[in-house]
Amino acid sequence: DSHKHKDKHKEREHSHKEHKRDKERGNWKNCHSEHKSCSEKKHREKEKERLKHKEKQKEEKVDLIVPYHRKIKEENERILQEYGYCVMDNHRERIGNFRIEPPGLFRGRGDHPKMGKLKRRIRPEDIIINCSKDSVHPKAPPGTRWKEVRHDNKVTWLVSWTENIQGSIKYIMLNPSSRIKGEKDWQKYETARRLKKIVERIRAQYREDWRSKEMRIRQRAVALYFIDKLALRAGNEKDEGETADTVGCCSLRVEHIRLHPQLDGQDYVVELDFPGKDSIRYYNKVSVEKRVFKNLQLFLENKQAKDDLFDRLNTSILNKHLQELMDGLTAKVFRTYNASITLQQQLKELTSSDDNIPEKILSYNRANRAVAVLCNHQRAPPKTFEKSMHNLQTKIDEKKKQLSAAKKELKAAKADAKTLRDEKSKKAVETKKKAVQRISEQLMKLEVQATDREENKQIALGTSKLNYLDPRISVAWCKKLGVPIEKIYNKTQREKFAWAIDMTDEDFEF
DNA sequence: GGTACGACTTAGAAGTCATGGA
DNA sequence: TCCATGACTTCTAAGTCGTACC
Missing domain, CATH: 1.10.10 (Arc Repressor Mutant, subunit A)
Structure with missing residues (x-):
């Protein structure tokens, strides 16, 4: 069957x-x-x-x-445990980049002359190991040997090799959470805080120097003004043909600057347009003091587009001068100082203790954004930006509908309560009230999110957060306003800034 | 003073992972 | 449960700056 x-x-x-x-x-x-x-x-x-x-x-x-x-996952974890750590001064520390760079095509950023060259595979024979004499270091793979094993305790790197595109040295170093990097970071912000104490004096001096008899001093003073006011990088010379054509302050050329005695109702406008680090465009129109403007006109006299704007100046001269003004002062300290002081000012200006947490965080992001704009930290707009923005707007619209429906229900419940006057209908009113409150909070959150995202379209916040903003400012702000630190720093960032989280109280002033 | 080099920080993009809503 | 999305992590290029050497 x-x-x-x-x-x-x-x-x-x-x-x-x-x-x-x-x-x-x-x-x-x-x-x-x-x-x-x-x-x-x-x-x-x-x-x-x-x-x-x-x-x-x-x-x-x-x-x-x-x-x-x-x-x-297990294999990755095993590799991390075996190769991802080292012992330094009796502490087990995370290593930053412990995986060797694989061979491939070199891309480079911007219009790089070496784009597409083959990046060679790194072999054990290319590798220099740096460790203490009595330590155990990884053995070279069978049948091979390291180029060298040395014991230099004056440097922090563990491994180095020479790469074949530029012939420069590459390193394996410790993770930002390590003691050695943390201390260095702390030092960096302390130097910037020392600059804070004397910055007005330095400004007074460079203004004075705008009138110097000597061209080199005038150039130095105007360059320093740019570095201070516009947070430009120092601008070392680069070897032509080896790298993309990018510039910083000292290496600005005539072609990168235009002078407008008047523009858009402002006097003495300087228009700067040049490729900066990573070939990111710097474009800015800024009104400067008359003396700066006149000096720039002077520097431009009888020069061709390709000539240096500051022909009597380079980063070495500038930094030597800065060193005389303050121990440890270099061009980049101005960037750190101006970034951190801007964050502190903006936080003071934008946040109020009455704000709720999402509003406070929006303000924090806005303060962060002001710094990113100052430092010209840009990013390509995310590929999915338009779409995700549209999705968010749909969500907001839905939430609005929900809110008005909830309000209607509340009204009806209130009317019922008025006529019925019993416990049950009273309770219903309370429930509806809470619903309205909850939904309007959700709506507010979404709207804040939309604003934040729109304003952030082309701006990268990460770089300034990680490298320019004294973490103690953020920690103090969090403590003062009762914002959990996790809202500002993720796990990695908390590890990197552990030193600041540990030592800072709410009264910290940069 | 000029230059090459070495060590270290700063940078945006790509890759990977976690989460939350359909 | 699945998938889209955004957050986080990794990657490595590209700067800064001090020093050695001429």
């Missing part, structure tokens, strides 16, 4: 799909009458079997895929 049934089934190929289809179309009866042996009971059994099969398939999938992922 069962054979017959099977054969019949085979013959007719009345599969589950068909059963299902028939059922959906209301043809169940039809089906039933056509296959007498295909009773409801049998069908249920089949259905059971089908589900079982599905479950089995799923299990197989899980058996294959989940362990695969787990295996990779």
Whole structure:
């Protein structure tokens, strides 16, 4: 009988799909009458079997895929544990970039003359190991040896090699959470704070120097003004043909600057347009003091587009001068100082203790953004920006509808309560009230998110947060305004700034 | 003073992962 | 549960700046 049934089934190929289809179309009866042996009971059994099969398939999938992922994860963890740490001064420290750079095509940023060159594979024979004499270091793979094993405790790197594109040295160093990097970071901000104490004096001096008899001093003073006011980088010379053509302050050329005695109702406007670090465009129109303007006109006299604007100046001269003004002062300290002081001022200006947490965070991001704009930290707008913005707007619209519906319900509940005057309807009013409150909070959050995202379209906040803003300012702000530090710094950032989180109280002033 | 080099910080993009809503 | 999305992590290029050497 069962054979017959099977054969019949085979013959007719009345599969589950068909059963299902028939059922959906209301043809169940039809089906039933056509296959007498295909009773409801049998069908249920089949259905059971089908589900079982599905479950089995799923299990197989899980058996294959989940362990695969787990295996990779475990393997990564093993590699991290074996190679990702070192011991320095008796402390186990995370290493930053412990994986060797694989071979491939060199891209470079901007219009790089070496774009597309082959980046060679690094071999054990290229590698220099730096460790203490008595330490255990990784052995070179069988049949190979390291280029050198040295014991230099004056430097912080663990491994180095020379790369084949520019012939420069690359290093493996410790993670930002390490003691050695943390102390250095702290020092950097302390130097910037020392600058704060004397910056007005330095400004007074460079203004004075704008009138110097000596060209080199005038150039130095105007360059320093740019570095201070516009947070430009120092601008070292670069070897032509080896790298993309980018400039900083001292290496600005005539072609990068235009002078407008008047523009858009402002006097003495300087228009700067040049490729900076990573070939990111710096474009700014800024009104300067008359004396600066006159000096710039002087520097431009009788020069061609390709000539240096500051022909009597380079970073070495500038930094020597700065060193005389303050121990440890260099051009980049101005960037750190101006970034951090801007954050502190903006936070003071934008936040109030009455704000709720999302509003406070929006203000923090805005303060952060002001710094990113100052430092010209840009990013390509995310590929999915338009779409995700649109999605967010849809969400906001929906939330608005929800809110007005909830308000209506509240009104109705209130009316009921007024007529009925019983406990139950009173309770209902409370519930509806809470719903309205909850939804309007959600709406506000979404709107804040939309504003934040729109304003952030082309601006990268990460770089300034990680490299320019004294973390103690943020920590103090969080403590003062009761914002959890996790809202500002993620796990990695908290590890990097552990020194600041530990030592800072709410009264810290940069 | 000029230059090459070495060590270290700063930079945006790409890759990966976690989460939350459909 | 699945997938889209954004957050986080990794990657490595590209700067700064001090020093050695001529």
